[in-house]
Structure formats: structure tokens, C-alpha cells
Amino acid sequence: MSFCLDSYLEELRPLINVDCGTLTFEGINFIADTMAQKYQELGWHIKRVDCGIAGTGLEIRNKPEAKHIDAMLIGHMDTVFPVGTVAARPMTTDETKAYGPGVSDMKSGLLNILYALRGLEQATLDKLSICVCMNPDEEIGSLHSEAWLKSVAVNAKHVFVAEAARADGSLVKARKGMARYRLGFHGKAAHAGNEPENGRSAISEMAHWIIAINELTNFTSGTTFNVGVVKGGAGANIVPDFAEAIVDVRFWDNDEYAVADEKIRALCETPFTADVKVVVEREAHKPSMVPSPQTELLMAQVEAIGKDLGIDITWQAVGGGSDANLTAVLGVPTLDGLGPIGAGFHSADEWLDLTSIEPRIRLLQRILEKLAA
Numbered sequence: 359m360s361f362c363l364d365s366y367l368e369e370l371r372p373l374i375n376v377d378c379g380t381l382t383f384e385g386i387n388f389i390a391d392t393m394a395q396k397y398q399e400l401g402w403h404i405k406r407v408d409c410g411i412a413g414t415g416l417e418i419r420n421k422p423e424a425k426h427i428d429a430m431l432i433g434h435m436d437t438v439f440p441v442g443t444v445a446a447r448p449m450t451t452d453e454t455k456a457y458g459p460g461v462s463d464m465k466s467g468l469l470n471i472l473y474a475l476r477g478l479e480q481a482t483l484d485k486l487s488i489c490v491c492m493n494p495d496e497e498i499g500s501l502h503s504e505a506w507l508k509s510v511a512v513n514a515k516h517v518f519v520a521e522a523a524r525a526d527g528s529l530v531k532a533r534k535g536m537a538r539y540r541l542g543f544h545g546k547a548a549h550a551g552n553e554p555e556n557g558r559s560a561i562s563e564m565a566h567w568i569i570a571i572n573e574l575t576n577f578t579s580g581t582t583f584n585v586g587v588v589k590g591g592a593g594a595n596i597v598p599d600f601a602e603a604i605v606d607v608r609f610w611d612n613d614e615y616a617v618a619d620e621k622i623r624a625l626c627e628t629p630f631t632a633d634v635k636v637v638v639e640r641e642a643h644k645p646s647m648v649p650s651p652q653t654e655l656l657m658a659q660v661e662a663i664g665k666d667l668g669i670d671i672t673w674q675a676v677g678g679g680s681d682a683n684l685t686a687v688l689g690v691p692t693l694d695g696l697g698p699i700g701a702g703f704h705s706a707d708e709w710l711d712l713t714s715i716e717p718r719i720r721l722l723q724r725i726l727e728k729l730a731a
């Protein structure tokens with residue numbers, strides 16, 4: 359594979375310079391069209407997947423008739439940035455880095471997958487059934503693409519997610535699970551001066567819940583609860599009839615989380631305040647990704663390949679989730695962080711390490727070649 363950084367950056371630029379936050383229909387569509395075109399030129403089979411309000415997903419295969427998939431490669435097309443971000447700060451580069459919305463999370467990941475596949479010889483491709491999935495809504499928890507991604511992953515032997523490698527070059531072997539709850543507290547309003555005894559305070563009820571939820575935290579096992587947003591009440595002289603809290607949960611142990619989830623739901627049946635109704639809605643949920651023995655074998659292979667290429671492979675366990683969580687829980691060996699090196703995700707400081715692009719393409723390519731051997 360001959361690699362030219364300038365032409366890579368010319369291919370990257372249009373993918374950065376379009377507003378494509380989740381649910382930005384036109385932007386996502388532009389990315390999907392652009393990527394589909396590139397794979398079409400390679401002669402791959404392209405299926406557009408309807409992801410509802412999130413827009414289009416792409417399922418791209420070299421052997422569309424094969425039931426089994428040797429390698430499933432995943433990347434997301436959306437960013438976290440609102441419309442107008444590109445106008446304010448389009449892609450720029452300096453000697454060592456590129457900047458811009460989604461530059462490492464994860465437009466360069468999408469491109470690295472493409473480059474790795476472009477570099478494979480036909481003889482290798484003949485031996486491998488590969489499926490590339492690009493979803494439009496990872497940044498909101500893949501709510502509209504989860505079922506589709508899982509339906510593909512159940513037929514896959516290995517999954518590689520091309521989120522960026524960490525700033526120190528590490529790949530990602532484990533990710534915490536997460537869940538998010540919206541709690542609605544419905545009480546009864548009353549005049550705070552004339553008849554407070556007739557009111558039922560939604561805020562008082564919420565206060566009890568905040569304490570109870572915080573008590574579920576176990577720092578030792580890593581199951582943690584954060585009541586991150588609260589609101590409620592209409593005036594100091596009114597007993598509040600409504601309050602709301604949003605809770606973020608992170609965990610390594612899926613079973614321990616399941617127990618906590620049951621406790622939260624059980625609390626609904628027995629509110630602390632008589633006549634207050636509590637509604638619990640789980641808005642998002644990703645199980646944790648913890649390496650299985652098969653994943654550890656795959657990690658050892660990747661380390662050996664890294665050694666051949668002169669790339670020191672290290673691993674991190676991180677607190678944030680990705681689509682890797684969804685496939686790992688199905689029991690499919692899953693590794694993440696196979697994009698180029700970057701950091702500052704979800705902020706204006708996001709950067710991509712230019713010197714890491716080519717080595718990480720080679721790494722991914724060599725991993726696929728190894729699977730074919």
C-alpha cells in the first residue's frame with residue numbers, strides 16, 4: 359500500500375466540513391452518500407438501512423451472499439456538534455495534527471477502515487467475508503441502529519470498532535456499561551401559605567430519591583450513580599406538583615447493574631411521600647464490554663502484529679461506551695480504538711495525530727490479513 363497523507367486529508371476534509379450532529383438529516387445523508395460512493399468504486403455491495411428519525415445507515419459487504427461474517431467493522435457517521443459548528447471552525451491542520459468537528463471521533467476512523475480495505479489484495483478478500491457498518495446515531499446511544507447492528511453482529515466472528523486510539527496510542531479492550539434514567543415526580547400543588555398541608559411536594563419526594571439512588575453507588579465494583587440534572591417547582595410560595603431528575607449510571611458488572619435497576623423500579627411502587635406518583639423511564643442502556651477469553655486471544659494476536667509493525671500495542675479500559683458494548687455482550691470478540699490516535703472528543707479541542715494515520719491503517723489491514731491466513 360502506498361500512502362499519501364495529502365490525498366488522505368483531501369478525502370477527510372469534506373467529511374469534516376459538513377454539519378452532521380446526530381439527527382442532522384442532510385449532513386448524515388451526505389456522509390452516507392460520500393462513503394457509499396467510495397465503496398461502490400471498490401466494487402463492494404452497498405445496502406442502505408433505514409434507521410428511522412436518525413436517517414440512513416450503511417451495510418457494506420464484499421460477499422453479500424455469505425451468511426457468516428469473518429470481520430465486522432463499525433464506525434459512526436454522526437458527531438455531537440450543532441449546526442453552525444463547521445462555519446465557526448472548519449477542518450484545519452498544522453505540522454502534526456488536524457482539527458475540526460469529528461476529526462478523530464470518528465471521521466478519520468471511517469476513512470481508516472476504507473483505506474485498510476483498499477489495501478487488501480484480492481486473494482485476501484477472497485478468503486474473508488467482511489461487513490462494514492456505519493450508523494448515524496452512536497452519539498445518542500445508537501437508539502435507532504442498535505437492533506440492526508446486533509442482527510449483523512450475531513453472524514460475525516470478530517468485531518472491530520474504529521473509534522480513535524487513545525492519546526497514548528492505546529487500543530480499547532473494555533468499556534463501562536451505561537444507563538440513563540429520567541425520573542418524573544408528580545405531586546399536588548397547593549398554596550404554601552394558605553393550605554400547605556393539602557399539597558404533596560414532588561421536590562421533597564425527589565430529595566428522598568436522590569439520597570436513595572446515591573446509596574446504590576459502589577465505587578469498589580465501579581457501579582456508580584450520578585443524579586446529574588434536577589429541576590422542578592414553579593415558585594417559592596407553591597407546593598411543587600412536578601419535579602424531574604436525570605440519572606447517569608456506569609458499571610462494569612452487568613449483573614450488579616441489573617439488581618440496581620430492579621431496586622429503582624421497585625422504589626416506584628413505594629414512594630416516600632403518600633399520594634406522589636413516580637414515573638421511571640430508562641432512556642438509554644449499554645451493557646459493559648469486558649474481554650472474554652476469546653477476546654484475550656484476539657488481543658494477543660493484535661499485539662503480535664503490532665510488534666511486527668513496530669507499533670507498541672497497549673490497552674485501556676475506559677468509562678465511556680461505544681457500539682463495541684453492543685456487540686461484546688453478544689459474546690462476539692470485540693476490540694475498539696482501531697482508528698488513528700486522537701483526543702479532545704466532544705470539544706473544540708478535538709485533534710487527530712497525523713503521524714498515526716498510516717501506521718494504524720497498516721495495523722487494521724494486517725489484522726484482517728491474519729484472519730484470512
Ligand SMILES: [Zn+2]
Pocket residue numbers: 434463464496521
Ligand atoms: Zn465516537
